[in-house]
Structures are given as C-alpha cells and as structure tokens.
Amino acid sequence: MSYDVNGTAVEHDEEGYITNLGDWTEDLAGIIASAEEITMNEEHWEVVNFLRSYYEEYQIAPAVRVLIKAIKKSMGPEIGNNKYMYELFPYGPAKQACKIAGLPKPTGCI
Amino acid sequence: MEDNIKKFLYVNRKAPYGTIYALEALEVVLIGAAFDQDVSLAFLDDGVFQLVKGQNTDGIGVKNFSPTFRALGDYEVTKFYVEKESLEERGLTADDLQEIMYEDEDDDYAEKPSIRLVNRAEMADMMAEQDVVLSF
Numbered sequence: 001m002s003y004d005v006n007g008t009a010v011e012h013d014e015e016g017y018i019t020n021l022g023d024w025t026e027d028l029a030g031i032i033a034s035a036e037e038i039t040m041n042e043e044h045w046e047v048v049n050f051l052r053s054y055y056e057e058y059q060i061a062p063a064v065r066v067l068i069k070a071i072k073k074s075m076g077p078e079i080g081n082n083k084y085m086y087e088l089f090p091y092g093p094a095k096q097a098c099k100i101a102g103l104p105k106p107t108g109c110i
Numbered sequence: 111m112e113d114n115i116k117k118f119l120y121v122n123r124k125a126p127y128g129t130i131y132a133l134e135a136l137e138v139v140l141i142g143a144a145f146d147q148d149v150s151l152a153f154l155d156d157g158v159f160q161l162v163k164g165q166n167t168d169g170i171g172v173k174n175f176s177p178t179f180r181a182l183g184d185y186e187v188t189k190f191y192v193e194k195e196s197l198e199e200r201g202l203t204a205d206d207l208q209e210i211m212y213e214d215e216d217d218d219y220a221e222k223p224s225i226r227l228v229n230r231a232e233m234a235d236m237m238a239e240q241d242v243v244l245s246f
Contacts, residue, residue, distance in 0.1 A: 058181035059173065063144065066184045107140045 003031050017099050024102030032100045036091065043079075044088055044100070050074065051101040061103040064094035116241035117148045122157035124246065126176065127167065132160050133175055135246035140178075143185035150240070151182075152233060154193040158200060161192065161225070163208035176208065183212030183224060190225045193233050 002009040003018070005028050011019040016035060018024060029048060033040045040048075050071055055061055062070060072080025079085075085093035094106040120139050124131040143149065153161055160176065167174040182188070190210060197203060210224040228236065237243060 054181075058177050059175055060140070060178045060181050062181065062184065063140070065144075066181075070184055107137060 003028060003035075005031060015099075015105065017105055018102050021102055021104075028102065029100050032102075036096050036099065038089065038096065038100070040100075044097075046075070046079070047071065047085070047088060047093065047097050048101045051097055051103060055101070055103050061098045061106040062094065063106050064092060067094050067097075067106075115146070115148055117150070117239060118142065119150045119152055119237060119240040119243045121152045121154070121237075121243060121245040122160055123155040125156040126160040126165070127170060127172055131246045132157070135244075136175060136178060138244065138246075139182065139187060140185060143182075143187055146186075149187045150189040150191060150236070151187065152191045152193070152237070154196045154233065156196075156200075158192055158196045158202060158207075161190070161207045161210070162202070163206065179208070180210050183210070188212040188214075188222075188224050191228050191233060191236055192225055193230060194227050195230050197227075 001014065002011045005025065010023045010028055013019060016032065018028070030040055033044070038044065051061070051067070054070060068080055068082060068085055089096040098104070098106055120135055122132060122135055126132045139149065139151065161179065165174050165176045192207065204227055207225060211221045212224050213219040214222050
C-alpha cells in the first residue's frame with residue numbers, strides 16, 4: 001500500500017500511516033489529507049506543524065487529550081479546545097493530524 | 111470516583127536498550143495514563159540508565175526514546191522515584207540524569223522536577239503503599 005507523490009511511491013500501513021517517517025514531505029501531507037477528505041488550510045497546517053515539532057522534541061505522537069492541552073498551552077484556548085480541533089479534523093484530531101503529519105498512530109489512543 | 115482511583119507503580123529495572131522491556135514499560139505507562147489513576151514510576155538496578163541524559167542510539171539502530179520521559183508530565187505522570195543506591199553502584203549521580211519537569215496544576219502551574227531520589231528503604235516503603243505493581 002502506498003501514496004503516489006508526484007510519481008514516487010510512499011509506503012503506508014493499512015490505516016494510512018506512513019511506514020518511514022523520513023518519507024514525509026508537504027506534498028505528501030496534502031495527499032494524505034485528501035484521502036482523509038480534508039482540504040489543508042492555514043489552521044490545519046498550524047496543528048500539523050505543532051505535532052511535528054512535538055514529535056521532534058519528545059519522540060512521541062501524543063494522545064488526543066494531551067495534544068489539545070499542549071496546543072492550548074502553546075497557542076491559546078481559541079485553538080486548544082475540543083470543538084475547534086474536531087471541526088478541523090472530524091475523525092479525531094490526534095489520529096488524523098498525526099497521519100497527515102507523517103507520524104505514527106498516537107500512543108495511548110484507545 | 112475517588113474510590114476507583116488506584117495507586118499504580120511501574121517498576122523499571124532494565125537498561126533502556128538490548129531488551130524491549132524499557133520501551134514496552136513506557137508504552138504501557140502512556141496507554142495506562144488514559145485511565146486517570148495515581149501513577150508512579152520507579153527506576154532501580156539498571157533501570158536508572160533509562161534516565162541518563164545525552165543518550166545517542168545512532169550506533170545501534172534503534173530509536174532513542176528517552177526524550178519521551180519529558181512528555182509524561184503532559185500525561186499527568188509526575189512521580190519518578192530513582193533509587194540512590196542503584197545510581198551509586200553504577201557510578202552515577204543525579205547530575206547524570208536528564209531534567210524532567212512537570213507543571214503543578216494545583217500550584218498555579220509552577221514547574222517542578224518529576225525525579226525524586228529515594229534510598230532503598232524509602233523505595234520499599236513506597237512500593238508497599240501501592241495497589242498495583244507492574245515490574246519490567
């Protein structure tokens with residue numbers, strides 16, 4: 001199973017998370033997002049970029065409640081709340097945003 | 111709900127790499143954190159090596175998961191008991207361990223250290239107070 005990024009195949013698992021984190025590009029993010037029926041705008045990118053830097057620092061894709069709390073702390077309560085985050089990523093902010101950010105499935109996501 | 115909260119202790123006794131125990135323990139802690147229990151971690155024997163700062167796993171081709179300990183405060187896991195004797199026996203001191211902080215929600219989000227050094231007797235007392243002990 002793979003995504004087609006301008007002719008290059010990028011492997012992913014059965015849920016759509018990419019296999020090799022190093023394969024991620026912004027183009028790929030857009031392709032994963034379309035597969036999730038999300039059109040990336042500035043607000044989506046804010047969350048995706050936040051997740052990528054969180055992973056860079058802690059080597060972990062956070063569970064949804066941890067993600068929302070961390071976003072609230074860093075970007076304020078207008079963004080760091082359940083309603084806003086689920087509007088951006090209707091099938092789960094952590095799951096969908098992690099997938100688009102090229103990270104593993106969140107640990108502690110049950 | 112108070113009655114349903116149990117004291118969980120995860121005991122880490124093994125070095126971070128070479129076996130999967132340390133990483134698996136961390137995964138269980140992360141998953142278990144969803145259940146809002148009273149969680150503590152203990153580090154003793156070779157387990158103290160898990161917290162050593164400046165780990166670099168490039169040469170062994172596995173992921174360096176030590177930065178993840180610093181995220182545990184976000185999961186409300188804020189009690190890391192490290193046994194002094196285990197450090198000493200391995201020529202380590204508290205200065206060799208990475209700094210792990212958490213924000214205390216009950217104290218105006220003040221930053222506090224998660225690592226608490228205890229001696230062997232204190233570790234034993236702390237273990238005796240637990241409802242559930244999981245050893246890795």
